[in-house]
Amino acid sequence: MTMRSSKELMAWQPPAGWRELSGDQRSTYLQQHGIRFPLRPSDWEAMEHEQRMTYLNWVSRVMHDTPASRAAKQREYRRELLAWRVLMGWWALCLLAALGIVWGTDAFPEALGLRIGMTIFAVAAYTITFFAPMGATRPSPPRT
Template sequence: MAIRTSRELMAWQPPAGWRELSGVQRRARLDRLGMVIPLRPADWETLEHDQRMAYLAWSTRILHDTPEARAAKQRAYRKDLRAWWVLECWWILCLIVGLWLVWGSGHPGEGVGWRIVITLIVIVLYTMALFIPMQIAKPSPPQD
């Protein structure tokens, strides 16, 4: 089966159960079919950028989107999320220590107004400088 152009290659649909096959099993199945998926098809030079990117995405999906690769993405996501939680907890601990320094020292009745103002400023600054950016930077799960 000598498929030469990207259009002919991308017209091929993988058989049922393809998603569950490992990379080695996929290569073996393609070899049995006599199908070679080249990095660059014969019409590579005539393709526009979008067509080239579509072909590369297709070949990646066909050859490299294996259960092992998906599991590795999940492990990397869990590792990133764990690191994010550690950093988030660290910043919350720093906030608690800072507020304890404001409220834990001195007598209960001294400068309560200033302590409330300092507390409000610290919480607002913490939210703007750390909490909101940390929520934006939170890792998202991989797309299957």
């Protein structure tokens, strides 16, 4: 088989129902039809980095985006999201415990201003320290 360029290889369109085929079924189909996707096409050396990454992403999507891999990505996402939610719940419980100490005990009798100040400080500190970074690092669902 002659080496083909990346443009020729990427012009190939998968048949209908390709997304539902397993990796073995895909390999069998490609072997039956004499199709081979080399890791490095003939124009690899002339390609720029972005073009190489585009080609490698295309090969990965064509060959490895199977129902099993999508299900594994979805399971991993749900696991990460559960861990994130547990950690967020833990921080919320810690904040409630701190506010419970400030408002639920007689540690500061007759010091309403001090209790309000400590409440504002605790809420602001927890928001800046934990909730804002945790909100930014929330897991995102996998792209399908």
